[in-house]
Amino acid sequence: MSRKYIDNPNACTLVHTMNTIGNKWKPIILYLLSQGPLRFGMLNLLVPTISKKVLSTQLKELENDDLVSRTAYAETPPRVEYALTQKSKGLLPILKALSEWAEITYPEIDFEQCRIADHQLKEE
Amino acid sequence: MSRKYIDNPNACTLVHTMNTIGNKWKPIILYLLSQGPLRFGMLNLLVPTISKKVLSTQLKELENDDLVSRTAYAETPPRVEYALTQKSKGLLPILKALSEWAEITYPEIDFEQCRIADHQLKEE
DNA sequence: CTGTATCCACAAAGATACTG
DNA sequence: CAGTATCTTTGTGGATACAG
Numbered sequence: 001m002s003r004k005y006i007d008n009p010n011a012c013t014l015v016h017t018m019n020t021i022g023n024k025w026k027p028i029i030l031y032l033l034s035q036g037p038l039r040f041g042m043l044n045l046l047v048p049t050i051s052k053k054v055l056s057t058q059l060k061e062l063e064n065d066d067l068v069s070r071t072a073y074a075e076t077p078p079r080v081e082y083a084l085t086q087k088s089k090g091l092l093p094i095l096k097a098l099s100e101w102a103e104i105t106y107p108e109i110d111f112e113q114c115r116i117a118d119h120q121l122k123e124e
Numbered sequence: 125m126s127r128k129y130i131d132n133p134n135a136c137t138l139v140h141t142m143n144t145i146g147n148k149w150k151p152i153i154l155y156l157l158s159q160g161p162l163r164f165g166m167l168n169l170l171v172p173t174i175s176k177k178v179l180s181t182q183l184k185e186l187e188n189d190d191l192v193s194r195t196a197y198a199e200t201p202p203r204v205e206y207a208l209t210q211k212s213k214g215l216l217p218i219l220k221a222l223s224e225w226a227e228i229t230y231p232e233i234d235f236e237q238c239r240i241a242d243h244q245l246k247e248e
Numbered sequence: 249c250t251g252t253a254t255c256c257a258c259a260a261a262g263a264t265a266c267t268g
Numbered sequence: 269c270a271g272t273a274t275c276t277t278t279g280t281g282g283a284t285a286c287a288g
Contacts, residue, residue: 013226022146077249102137201269
């Protein structure tokens with residue numbers, strides 16, 4: 001075997017990436033924010049079936065990784081807006097590529113789970 | 125607000141992608157296989173700290189999603205080789221992009237966890 | 249409205265031993 | 269060598285209530 005060394009740093013950063021955004025909710029949160037800032041309650045509606053607690057932790061982790069920014073307005077009732085940062089904007093084309101890959105590779109995907117969010121939005 | 129509808133199918137395929145490969149081990153397995161087929165035991169060495177049970181499950185899921193192929197040779201001792209498929213080959217450039225994004229975005233990443241695999245390889 | 253606190257359920261992961 | 273079986277442990281997510 002000629003391969004004596006695997007260029008592992010690549011795999012390593014990949015692991016880091018997946019640890020950072022590779023879970024159930026974060027990609028969809030980032031995707032939703034790609035269309036503009038959103039408030040906490042709106043995200044709660046748009047992300048199907050997510051609970052407030054989980055949404056809260058996800059957003060906090062994204063904030064820690066500097067992938068979303070959080071802006072609180074001193075009003076009553078309070079208003080908080082979440083938006084993408086420079087770092088996460090660099091991620092968008094890649095997320096899009098991943099999405100397109102899945103679309104091509106698994107054309108039989110069931111889109112039913114999207115209906116909920118669409119419905120909620122149309123009610124708004 | 126002018127946005128009344130979010131193009132969710134994109135987010136939906138994204139969710140599907142993350143459900144398929146967005147976990148702790150699969151990206152690194154796919155990455156390692158990108159350099160050529162590997163046997164079960166070799167993967168077990170190369171993927172740091174993974175247990176045989178977990179590796180087995182991950183490989184089986186990848187096989188179900190047609191992202192790796194499994195070839196068993198009728199020898200004693202048995203030999204089983206795992207390799208990428210056409211589907212997962214299309215994913216490689218994207219994984220590379222993700223890796224590069226992390227490298228640029230988080231230059232402070234700790235590469236310590238790669239040492240194990242490197243070390244194992246040099247012993248080979 | 250935007251969260252936190254608490255408790256609970258379940259799935260995923262690890263350790264170890266064993267089989268063909 | 270390439271796994272499986274079993275058991276234990278950990279982690280993640282959900283429900284509900286409540287606070288600023």
